[in-house]
Amino acid sequence: MPTAQSPVLGLRENAAQFTLLVAVNALVGGMVGQQQTVLPLLATDEFGLTGYTFIFTYVAAFGLTKAAANYFAGTWSDRFGRKPVLLVGWLFAIPVPLMLILAPNWWWIVAANVLLGINQGLTWSTTVVMKIDLVGPARRGLAMGLNEAAGYGAVAVSSLLAGYLADQYGLRPAPFLLGLAYIALALLLSGVFVRETRDHARLEAAQHIRRADGLHDHLHENLTDRQIAVQTSFTEPALSSASQAGLVNNLNFGLSWGLFPLLFATADLSPGQIGLLFALYPGVWGAGQLVTGALSDRIGRKHLITAGMSLQAVALALIAASGSFTGWAAGTVLLGAGTAMVYPTLLAVIGDVAHPAWRGRAVGIYRVWRDSGYAVGAILGGIVADLMGLHAAVWMAAAVSAVAASAVALRMYETHPRSARASRGRG
Template sequence: MKPYSDGSGLALLAALMAVSLVGSATGVQRVVLPARLIGLGLALPIVAFGVSKSLIEVVSGVVADEVGRRASSIIGVLAYVGGAWLLYNMPTSGGATLANLLIGAGEGLLFTAMAVAVSDLLGAREAAKALGLMEAFAYSGYGVGAILAGILWQRGSLNTVLMYTVIAPTAALIVLLTMFRETRQLIRREETFEGQPISLPQAYSLMLSKPSLTTALATAHLSKLVDTSVWALLPPHLMRIGLDIGGVGLVTGAFLVLWGVAMPCWGTLSDRVGRKTMIASSLGLSALLMLWLSESRGPLDSALISAGLGITYGAQYPVLSALAVDLSPPEARGRALGLYRGIRDLGYMTGAIIVTAGSYPLAAALTAIAALLVVGVVRETRPAWPFMKLVLQHFSIMRECIEAHTRVLQKLMEGDYRGAFNEDRRLKELERLGDKIKREIMERIWSSPLPLADRMDFERLVERLDKIGGALLEADEKLFTVLPRLKREFLVEILSMEKEVMKLADKFAENLEALTVSPIYALKLTGDVEQGETRIDALRRALVRKIMREAESGSIDLLTSFELRDVVDLIELIADDLEDASDIVRIICYKHVA
């Protein structure tokens, strides 16, 4: 798929501008609320924001799938503008609580729709990059809003600050109406992996049946404690150690901006090196930095720790979202992201309850528990197999072997025996090249730090595929043995059978390639290979019966019939090898999609 084509670049720009503008309006509250409210008065608006946002996000994925990304985002921004207007006119704890019911709901609709839209535009292959990019603009917007809040409040008034929360989402609405186009149809670009449409209960049942995904949901919920702790506890802490409101906005904004800027970098890296280690290490380091922040006593060290926390926290945020995409079929992507974001953002409520007591240590302890859950339960959904490119290259050579053998048959049908022998020599060269690559793969497999079971799976996969070249060379030897007595009608049917094998090889190539995108996609394609092998087996039985009938009638001699039957069996054996290889791929997938 080619992202940014056909106007997709403008749609991507509009999506990112919208979430950044709305994020900046929310970022204002990161400074305003903790600077003016304490205790329950501070907790209630945060709880209202988190609960409304999370509940809306659970269904917003369905809305994004059913009515489209554009309509869903516009409805969300309209709700947000209403909440911002209410906050401007009622800047009390009660008014902020009511306003945040609308603000949270509006942001939930917008952010989910835009997350799905950006994922549509970039595709599943770059899931973490796509989600990291969207989240980066959203949370960098939070940071810009926090910095602006400090500056505007210091140089103007609270009304000036709150008016910005109305202006920014209004500008986002104009951007969506004038620049953003629907992206739902782009999911067809992944039709290779697409299954039948599924209902909401089926989608949620499928997702919650996967231990890795349910653990990711719990982990995302607990990870929100870091964000909530910084929102509620950092500004009062900074004011206690002597910072004015401008400094508070700057430090809070730095945490959010660095968090946002780091996300696409971490997301892109996780698409290449895997999800699990990055998530677990990010959560563990975040827990340690929170404890350190609670003990800081000077503005400089608090600012540096906050910056480090932003960078570290940004490593798990888009990667957990990408894990939800990895484990979800494309046709349920909006539902998956909606459920994930809803449960994650309900962590605002949990966090607000915990931090009302001013407890950094408790939030840090729960974040550390989340890291341990990832280590113990979550499977790696984007494994970094260091030899995977070589495996793909090896099978590409085996596929070329099939093509070369097809040309041997075509030359024999044309009576061009010299051409057939030349193609056979080409086949031998390819088979030797395949052997060379296989030896390199084996060296990489057994020198890699992967678990023993994974190494054995790939060894069996490559050994099975490597048999293709040898089977084709043996088939040529048998054909050349009976060359003077070879009837053209048998060559036609053998060629027809081999063309089906070629189609099966193409299916398996898609299957193997999908393994580098997402194991759940590769799992979907293993069934296609099995069906293709069944068709080839039926062709083999019919052709063997015909050969036996011709031998019984005396049309061909017994030796020729035996050699032809062996040729047919060898070609069918290649189909068996491809099916067996696909079964091994299935086993590899099961290990990473549970």
């Protein structure tokens, strides 16, 4: 097994640490899943909230703080190392379940989601960077597929468990006891067993070879933080296209988080049925990434992202047009499949293009844009739902997803070196 003194790149060579990080990321996802089914119902049943925009404040608070935490996770992981950032992220999670259980008013819920956003930004970003460090360039898509499958599979399982617990024992405290267990286990694994991976990134940087086509020559090792932010956000076609597509992807997730349980409740479904419907989306999303991440290593990134964003648009249109369990189930399954095609592949694009010396910062900037989508989806969805109804808000998301698919098709180039060479050979 590789040691801190002699790092070796590769999934097989680092299987034990990689598997441990997959388990940690599952616990990160579980922290979100424990509340997704329950909080919209708490808002209406216990706190008497009726305005959709107001109900979605907790999603917006989560998204904004997670986006900001992503930036610091990337910067600090490059500067201080990955493991310290991971541990600090879990410390921020400790008060969250207790605040949700004890909350006397809605602002406690919002405050808990501020802390949860910090936890998610620091821990999820760091596990992404650590896995990319370990596997090296050859199997980056597979690594991201496994990482995101663990995280969003746990979101689905925890959503189901929380819905069941709410059905059996009430909305509080039972569903949130899951979070306390997740935090205790995560602190044990992260503190005792996880090892630092920054030396793996340094090894890859030492072995780094520029692309023969010259596409990345402007992305050399010594970019400033400002240059990295500008390239990832606006000017570099692949990096900035990935950031835009990531924002729209999480716009859909943020809107679904706040809106889907309320939409499904209009058909007089039980909390357990609503939990099942909500779990289908991240469940298919999570399981599908086991296939799509590795598939992007074989067929390339760009077309998988374009097709996935297009499928999300179709799925949202089906959900908006439906009014029953069956139609919503079909729509959420398709939405999960489209998201599975996009999610790990976008992270693989960042890993393909960013230099190992500033990879953590590039991942952080990408995730700032992507996770801003939570807030944009929650606020925009809430405003449209208040003005025009729940179904209109979902139609809006479908239209935005279609536009995003077109933008990727027009602007992003293929970033996977082997697939890019094959495309030029056929040309």
